[in-house]
Amino acid sequence: MKITSAEFVISNTKLDLCPKPDKAEYAFIGRSNVGKSSLINYIVNNKNLAKTSGRPGKTQLINHFIINEEWYLVDLPGYGYAQTSKKNRAKWEQFISDYILQRENLLNLFVLIDSRLPAQKIDLDFMEWLGEKGVPFSIVFTKIDKLSSTQKHKNLMAYKKEMLKYWEEMPINFSTSSSGKTGKEAILNYIESINIA
Numbered sequence: 001m002k003i004t005s006a007e008f009v010i011s012n013t014k015l016d017l018c019p020k021p022d023k024a025e026y027a028f029i030g031r032s033n034v035g036k037s038s039l040i041n042y043i044v045n046n047k048n049l050a051k052t053s054g055r056p057g058k059t060q061l062i063n064h065f066i067i068n069e070e071w072y073l074v075d076l077p078g079y080g081y082a083q084t085s086k087k088n089r090a091k092w093e094q095f096i097s098d099y100i101l102q103r104e105n106l107l108n109l110f111v112l113i114d115s116r117l118p119a120q121k122i123d124l125d126f127m128e129w130l131g132e133k134g135v136p137f138s139i140v141f142t143k144i145d146k147l148s149s150t151q152k153h154k155n156l157m158a159y160k161k162e163m164l165k166y167w168e169e170m171p172i173n174f175s176t177s178s179s180g181k182t183g184k185e186a187i188l189n190y191i192e193s194i195n196i197a
C-alpha cells in the first residue's frame, strides 16, 4: 500500500469522543520508549505526525490519524513507565482497556516490542490479556538496526520460545527499524490484506 495522505484527526481520553467508527482502524501500542512514534512516522512518511517523546510517558492520549482518507491509524499511550502515580496508572488502564475492548472498528492491534530486550513480563501479560479477551493483535519488533543478523535471529527465537509457553503458535510478527527504514511494507501489506478481506 502506498501512503498518499496522513492527517491528524483528534486526541482524547474517552472512547465516546473517538471518531465515528465507520472506517477500518489499526492501533499501535507498546512500552514507553519502544520506538512507537518513530515507527508511526516512518510508516506514514511524515517525521512529525506522531510526537516522539523526549520524556517517557508524556503522550497520554488516544491519537487518531486518517490515512489515505480511508482508514484510521491510532497511536495509543505507552505503558510501563515508572514515573507515574498508581491513580494515573489505574486511569490509563481504564481508558485503554475501554478502547481496546469496545472499539468496534479496531481490526488489529500492533504490539511493539524492543527487539534488543529479553521478553518482558509486562508485554507478555498484556498479550495474554489480549488473547483472553479475543483481541486480534500482532507483534512488531522495533530497532532491529541495533542487532547483528545473528543476534536478531537469536533474540527472535528466544522471544518465540517465551511466547510458546502460553500460545499455541507465535503470533504474526514483523521486524522493523525506523532508523534503518526497514519493515514498513510488510505492515502496510498486512493492513491492506485485512482492509480487503
Ligand code: GDP
Pocket (backbone or CB within 6 Å): 030, 031, 032, 033, 034, 035, 036, 037, 038, 039, 051, 052, 053, 054, 056, 057, 078, 142, 143, 144, 145, 146, 176, 177, 178, 179, 180
Ligand atoms: P516511543 O516513546 O515509543 O514513542 O519512542 P520514540 O519513537 O520516541 O523513540 C524512543 C527512542 O528510541 C528515541 O531516542 C528514538 O530515536 C529511538 N528509536 C526509535 N526507533 C528506533 C530505531 O528503529 N532504531 C534505533 N536505533 N533507535 C530508535
